[in-house]
Amino acid sequence: MTITPARAAFEATVVRVAGGRPLSGRIPVQGSKNIALHLYAATLLADAPVVLAAAPDIIDTGVCAQILTYTGAHVAVDGGRFAVTPAAAPCPVIHPELGRRVRTTVVLAAAVLARTGQVTFPYPGGDAFCPRLIDRHLAAMQAAGAEVLADATTISARCGPHGVRAFTVDVDTPYGPSLGATVTAMLLAARAPGTSLITHPSIEPEVTETARFLTERGALIHFTGQGLHVSGSDWITGGDFTVAGDRIEAATMIMAAASTGGSIHLDGITASAFPNGLTEALSAAGISLTDDASGGVRAQLNGPLQAIDAATGPHPALPTDTAPQLAAMLTQAHGSSLITERVYPSRNTHIAGLRAFGADISSTGPVIGLRGPIRLRPATAAAEDIRAVTALLIAALAAEGTSTIRGVYHLRRGYGHLLANLAALGADITTTSEAS
DSSP, X not given: OOOOOOGGGGTTEEEEEEEOOOOOEEEEOOBOHHHXXXXXXXXXXXXXXXXEESOOOSHHXXXXXXHHHHTTOEEEEETTEEEEEOOSXXXXXXXXXXXXXXXXXXXXXXXXXXXXXEEEEEOOOSOOSSOOOOHHHHHHHHHTTOEEEEOSSEEEEEOOTTOOOOOEEEOEETTEEOHHHHHHHHXXXXXXXXXXXXXXXXXXXXXXXXXXXXXTTTOEEEEOSSOEEEEOOSOOOOEEEEOOBOHHHXXXXXXXXXXXXXXXXXXXXXXXXXXXXXXXXXXXHTEEEEEOTTSXXXXXXXXXXXXXXXXBOSTTSBOGGGHHXXXXXXXXXXXXXXXXXXXXXOOOTTHHHHHHTTOEEEEETTEEEEEEOOOOOOOEEEOSSXXXXXXXXXXHHHSSEEEEEEOHHHHHHHOSSHXXXXXXXXXXXXXXXXXX
């Protein structure tokens, strides 16, 4: 098996941005990265071929395709079409190298465990902007009847001869319901005989879309005041399913345009796809979202950007994956802004980079404070996670002069055509080799 190039292949590539140009125009929104990654795992439960439409053209899609292939599935990815024919008897191993490249490793492992009754997998990779525990995932596996053993590099889970069983598990954390653990538990329950109960479940779109996928294929899933009830099935059908538009990419594009004084039209998403916390934050900053009669949503900047006080939180609050980009945009807002992180202990890996551009930004624990508007200066900056690199890119677009951003690997993990879309909106962006 040929393994997708590791991040080393991207290290020599940098993005050069000649900023200070207003961004305006019309662009498409990709299928949701975060939803797609969970659906890729869910396809392993099927007993017949599955085709996902609008799969995002990102590095993580390629990595997941190879992980599924390693389990014995036949996978074809072409032009946004992610076609999977799962193996009748999957290999109960998540590839030890590939599994360390994505965040949904445990979710993929849960699907294999549900099908085979055993699985061995590495600790997950993905963005490491703070400690991200997997204890709720492992608790779900144990509740489903698996014995879970772990060493420094590998985790194994093994059920008895009858495989996974119906169970009850709580996926709550000190910072709210675990999105990933909710999906892990749901995948396990979807193949377990009887009805399982997941208490304090996440209701993020990643969860509800995976639930819709499984419901359309034979599992019985519904929410009540008690939690998420899942009645499993010994046969999960195949068929077609479309990945919803990426609300995080859409928000990123809106914030990039607003940071430069521009306005944009986004195809492939509607205003209702944006959670209330996001639309409220954008509105308070002076950005309106309206559905367009021709399709898509229009984001309009209504006068100068204004400072806001916002907090991330579980759906439908402000998504944590928009907080770094929001910080970059608010460097151009009038007044003092606060962004409080309430999903993770902290999220501040973008702060040093924004300071390199001259941003007046600081953090105390989970709270980030900004003052603006600041005339950002061009800079050379880098970050080690998807949204932090994106925040630096937004700052470069707002700064007058040419900036250099490293971290193309991370951009391509989350955004299939972000740079091309920004260029279509009028950004002066080039990619080049570090040696050029």
